[in-house]
Amino acid sequence: MTAPAGVAERLTTLVAALRAHGIRIGTGETVDAAQAVAALGLTDRETLREGLAATLLHGTAQRPVFDPVFDLYFPRGVGAPEQEAAGREDLRDRLASALAANDRAMMGRLAVEAVDGFGGYGSSPASDGWSSYQTLDRLRPQTLLARVRDNVRAQGGGSGFTDRLLEDEIRRRIEAFRGLVAAEARRRVAERRGRDEIARRAVAPSADRVDFLFAGKAQLAELRRAVQPLARKLATRLAARRRRAARGSIDLRRTLRGSLSTGGVPMKPVLRRRRPVRPELVLLCDVSGSVSGFSDFTMLLVQALHDQFSKVRVFAFVNRIDEVTGLLVHGRADPEGLGARIQAEATLTGWHGSSDYGMALGEFAERYGAAVGPRTTVFVLGDARTNMSDPNLAAVRQIAERARRVYWLNPEQTASWGTGDSAAPDYAELVEMHECRNARQLSDLVARLLPV
Amino acid sequence: MFTSVDDVAARLAETGYLASPAVATTVFLADRLGKPLLVEGPAGVGKTELAKAVAEVAGARLVRLQCYEGVDESRALYEWNHAKQLLRISAGRDETWDETRTDIFSEEFLLPRPLLTAIRGDDPKVLLIDETDKADVEVEGLLLEVLSDFQVTVPELGTVTATRRPFVVLTSNASRELSEALRRRCLFLHIGFPDEELERRIVRLKVPGLDEALARSVVRVVGALRAMDLRKLPSVAETIDWARTLLALGADSLDETVVRDSLGVLLKHQDDVLKATAKLDLDAL
Known part of the structure; x- marks a missing residue:
């Protein structure tokens, strides 16, 4: 490990943020997580993510909260991307080819560029920030659907029976890209406003803790699946x-059957099941x-x-x-x-x-x-x-x-x-x-x- | 046991288990930290297979405790062989009570059950506690003791402590919420449906006769089905079954008829079949 003290501090603030979302994590788990970091090293971010998830979480439902919080505390990078953001059309072109190829890594890089280029608002230090909504509104990835579909078809990837699945697949990829943009915008905002606050406010609570009266359509759909x-x-x-x-009279037959393993001595009386x-x-x-x-x-x-x-x-x-x-x-x-x-x-x-x-x-x-x-x-x-x-x-x-x-x-x-x-x-x-x-x-x- | 996460993935792959990065990382940690591994996920994604694969990699014996409603200490831990004890008592008529007493509570009359078996002895073992959620809450209490200290107390014999800790895998289908105390002692791993690329590799590995293009189509159709709101989503096991079915039918590409006729392999509810038929436009013929 390069900076043990820094990592320990980072880890405990991450745990505190998770606790603020109602995930119960004890000190023991935090120690385990630190051991996991020591064993895995800090070189591979995805390995680290899985390692921390394994040690800190106790259930599947906690994962949707964990992932965005992890992204904030162990960000992919710091600050703005190195090269100047490209124009909108250029970005859309590259996004279209990344969507066609289903290249997740490329989509991640494009999300970074997109937020940097189109997501910034405000100019004074107190009121500026980064907005995923604004980014997506300017970039309009959903309008790429037809173009990506035609691209894939032109490359011969869309013939036969599975052709009918193509549009839905591309829609899911676009949806994934939106998620990447949202995560990137959160990261940029967190750099400005302080990570702890963003982790508390901008990460949605898990579905079973959403208020019924304020739940959105997607959250209600998620609840229905649950x-x-x-x-x-x-x-x-x-x-x-x-x-x-069940309380009741002794069930003689089952008591005697049970007594066979103790040589016929009925050690454990079995009670008759009450008809419910x-x-x-x-x-x-x-x-x-x-x-x-x-x-x-x-x-x-x-x-x-x-x-x-x-x-x-x-x-x-x-x-x-x-x-x-x-x-x-x-x-x-x-x-x-x-x-x-x-x-x-x-x-x-x-x-x-x-x-x-x-x-x-x-x-x-x-x-x-x-x-x-x-x-x-x-x-x-x-x-x-x-x-x-x-x-x-x-x-x-x-x-x-x-x-x-x-x-x-x-x-x-x-x-x-x-x-x-x-x-x-x-x-x-x-x-x-x-x-x-x-x-x-x-x-x-x-x-x-x-x-x- | 393992040197790195990649080492885990590579060696599991040799036994025919293709692990996702999450699985490989967690197995590596479980081995490193010496903690039990709690695996959850839908049926048929390879939870039990994981334990078997780890056992094979480690050259360890697999000890399996299958949980069910009503499993108890005498099924999970140990039991005295009562019939044999009675025989022993009646065989030695002239003995004093002290002699008999010490004799009938010795190793010879002990029937070790999976938990005790996994702890005793020096050879490496993988303990698989399958479908932990099916067991009653009392058994969880028993597991807590065994899994935190790896020791078992038999009143007549004393405490048995593991000289070599077994690699423990607990699986659960989440039909009941396991207690927080048990979860705390374990590393948690959720095995979900694999991503497209991994699933394609799994299909190619398990059904070698299937050509690349068809495998790709198979995985894409299954992916589309999983995106639907079905009662029972098709799992990896179903994908493999379907691939085998297609191979047996001699199909070299997917078309409406083949898919419609074999949809029953993937979907297990009539409602689901109807819904999928409608969404995949299979009626359009």
Whole structure:
């Protein structure tokens, strides 16, 4: 190692930045990471990246946070590229050939040049910086698609069956180039503003920590992809809880079978498994624009868990309520279109389009009251913002009396309950209300609250 | 065991395991730091194969503990051979109790299970703990003890400490979140789907009869399928199966009919097949 002291300092600040993103790293791992650096040396950056990832991370989900932070603390280079940036057309030409050849190293160098040439803004030291948005806006790599495609075809690389894959492949390469530009812009900004601050602010949190209410389209799509694995995880957790809950009489046959290995002495009594009474679940989901991301995700999650319950019924409302269980069953193949289909096929709105909890809950108690019985657990999903109309507490009380349990999951942070038109505190007096802002909180709550 | 990261990659390649830089780096570190290696990733990307390849490279014996729901100490660590102990007791009728007691709790009556086997003895070993996520939480506690100190206490015999630490590989499909304590003791490696170039080399290595151009097309189609939102993405194992299928069908290039007929090798759900058929325009005929 060339500069051990400097490396140690660099490493601990990197760890601190990762911790600020909620990755739990102990001192032991930091020491391991230092040993890894000593063993691997500092010559190859990608080897170092993998080495640090292996020692510092504990899960796959942490990798998307780690990579940009690593890029900031162990940057590819320092300062601006040596040669003066070329013109826009020249850069686009070279980018087109790099995209055609799928040359990652070349694309990386071009990203550096592009940010240097087109990404700078501002002139005073306090307000200047580097913007990936501006770079991409001037360079417009997406408009190269047709040109790159024709290039590849002209070289004979696009004949036969796989020709139809070409456009998507080029699109993915362009997407990768955008990522490289974003990373480069972050690096340049970090040189100006201080690495620690950029690492904290400019690196997106992992998907399960994104607020439902502020999640973008891409993040919601990423969350949807996480539904199946999450459901599987929750199912095993529920099964474990169920197993632990098993108390009962001795199962003689299995106890005797088990005693064979101890010479017929029944050392370990085996208890008879209780036949599980699978609980019923009713979901009431606010699908109005403000919270639809949260509702969609939760509905998909519960649907993915459906074999854990004897009956799952899902109702959606804005200011009128309708059952959407059937739509959800068919929705498994196409989760993206779920929200749109619910809006199109169910009757959710009356005279106006804004949400009205009082009306919807009242209608539920009236029309679907029979869906709730002593074995039913009810989940209400929504922000409890009633647009100033009557919260209809009587209906909630009626549902709560009939059901085994009623839980309310609110995607707003606790501090804003009761502000403005939120009726959350009123409802929270009648039923248990939990803050549920991101996928991580949701999975914790689901694991804890779901009946077994 | 290894001198450098490149050395790892080269020697694993000799056994027929083509490692990505991430895999090679992590294996090198696991060997250097003497820490267990926790490997996660989708099914069929070669997690178990990695342990086998490392064992072959190191000339070590592979000891495998397959985890399942309900695996316990007596399956993982050791067990007393109860039947044999009973026989011993009934054979020696005239002995005093002290003699019998010391005798029946000796090596002869011990049935070592994978964890104990991996720790005892001087020959090099690779311990593979497969599908760790399937085991119950109690077993994880057991693993913690074994993996941090590489020692096992058998009350009647005393503590067995490893004279030579085995190279430990744990695999997990992430069906359950492993405990933080176990993760802390391990180096973490996620094996994902390989990049295009690596996968092409893997296909060429595993299916030697396939020509270069077809291998390239195969990998590109699989890459396109992985970019779709499918229930079960095709893994490397499926890519190889598909390549073999194409070879067996005698296809020398891909076309609509061949792909449509053999899509079942790659995709295991009907929904996925329908979706892929639509996206790849296979109906366009």
